[in-house]
Amino acid sequence: MKAQVLKQHGTIDEIIFQAEFDTPKPGPGEVLIRVRACALNYHDIFTMRGMPGIKVPLPVIMGIDAAGEVAELGEGVTGWSSGDRIIVDPINRKTGKLFGEMVNGGLAEYAVVDQDQLVGLPDSLDFATGAALPCAYGTAYRMMVARGNVSKGEKVLVLGASGGVGTCCVQLGKLAGAHVIVAASSQEKLDKLADLGADEGVNYAEHDFKDWVHEHHGKPRIWGEGGVDVVVNFTGGDTWVRGLRCLTRQGRMLTCGATAGFDPKTDIRYIWTFEQSIIGSNGWDKSDIEALLVLVSDGRLKPSIERRYPLSETRQAFADLEARRAFGKLIIEP
Ligand SMILES: NC(=O)c1ccc[n+]([C@@H]2O[C@H](COP(=O)([O-])OP(=O)(O)OC[C@H]3O[C@@H](n4cnc5c(N)ncnc54)[C@H](OP(=O)(O)O)[C@@H]3O)[C@@H](O)[C@H]2O)c1
Numbered sequence: 001m002k003a004q005v006l007k008q009h010g011t012i013d014e015i016i017f018q019a020e021f022d023t024p025k026p027g028p029g030e031v032l033i034r035v036r037a038c039a040l041n042y043h044d045i046f047t048m049r050g051m052p053g054i055k056v057p058l059p060v061i062m063g064i065d066a067a068g069e070v071a072e073l074g075e076g077v078t079g080w081s082s083g084d085r086i087i088v089d090p091i092n093r094k095t096g097k098l099f100g101e102m103v104n105g106g107l108a109e110y111a112v113v114d115q116d117q118l119v120g121l122p123d124s125l126d127f128a129t130g131a132a133l134p135c136a137y138g139t140a141y142r143m144m145v146a147r148g149n150v151s152k153g154e155k156v157l158v159l160g161a162s163g164g165v166g167t168c169c170v171q172l173g174k175l176a177g178a179h180v181i182v183a184a185s186s187q188e189k190l191d192k193l194a195d196l197g198a199d200e201g202v203n204y205a206e207h208d209f210k211d212w213v214h215e216h217h218g219k220p221r222i223w224g225e226g227g228v229d230v231v232v233n234f235t236g237g238d239t240w241v242r243g244l245r246c247l248t249r250q251g252r253m254l255t256c257g258a259t260a261g262f263d264p265k266t267d268i269r270y271i272w273t274f275e276q277s278i279i280g281s282n283g284w285d286k287s288d289i290e291a292l293l294v295l296v297s298d299g300r301l302k303p304s305i306e307r308r309y310p311l312s313e314t315r316q317a318f319a320d321l322e323a324r325r326a327f328g329k330l331i332i333e334p
Pocket of ligand 1: 161186328
């Protein structure tokens with residue numbers, strides 16, 4: 001089969017993508033799936049570059065998020081039939097291994113997963129929509145709902161709002177009845193975010209978002225008002241302290257990642273003086289994917305899918321993602 005295989009860590013130019021690969025066979029309890037859509041995530045860029053502390057078994061087929069059809073059942077698999085439309089829960093809950101990172105993933109014509117990783121995809125939803133959900137939207141769901149408890153009437157600032165996680169945070173914030181403020185690096189992205197329901201936007205390539213918040217929502221005061229209730233910050237880097245400075249008294253910083261740097265300088269004074277909470281969120285439960293499917297089927301949530309590429313153009317898709325040319329999700333269709 002054709003696959004996009006990471007043979008060594010490096011930059012897009014250094015690594016080797018396209019390759020022929022043996023079509024895998026499903027073992028006991030496993031299922032072979034024919035991949036129809038695979039969504040990229042910024043995590044794939046980290047996997048490509050190599051991350052400190054994470055040893056990826058190379059070569060590996062990348063691609064965390066896949067949707068497709070059941071092609072072959074391994075011994076002992078029950079409840080599924082050839083041709084069933086499915087999404088893959090990327091986490092194998094028995095081994096803890098992540099699909100497309102620690103085991104071969106969805107950037108290929110076929111992939112093998114444990115039967116417990118299958119989630120049925122309703123006929124009304126296309127494969128790209130299904131593939132867009134698990135990693136980015138599942139993480140956003142857990143962060144905004146289970147961990148962050150974003151509620152009606154709260155002011156929520158989403159940094160990096162134009163990405164996969166971000167576009168879902170914006171929509172979930174609106175569904176919760178929050179006032180959603182988005183930060184993005186271009187007017188074009190801000191316009192698209194307004195179409196998704198964002199109430200206000202700041203171009204943080206042109207304005208310091210902290211100054212903008214102070215100007216439009218007041219500077220937080222220790223025993224008073226000002227600022228926003230929640231900052232969603234999976235960017236890290238030099239946004240970290242400025243994010244803390246946007247928070248109103250007893251505000252919450254939600255984080256699930258650090259696209260721009262995981263070891264930023266911090267300023268602990270803001271945390272105690274304003275009684276702030278920093279809430280981490282990691283991944284999703286299978287039930288989060290199922291909850292998202294209900295929201296999408298009901299038309300309350302619509303994954304933002306910017307572009308689709310054939311498998312052979314994966315390299316271009318990686319380049320678009322890395323260069324921040326993407327909005328929402330990029331989909332590879334093997
Ligand atoms: N813990 C978990 O389980 C989990 C799961 C999913 C994702 N994550 C993390 O969440 C973050 C977002 O993931 P994603 O897949 O949504 O990424 P994405 O689609 O690439 O979106 C990231 C957004 O961040 C903004 N950004 C700000 N600084 C950036 C920089 N230095 N480089 C690239 N983009 C930058 C970009 O928008 P602008 O150009 O408008 O700034 C971009 O749209 C990543 O750090 C990822 O690892 C964690």
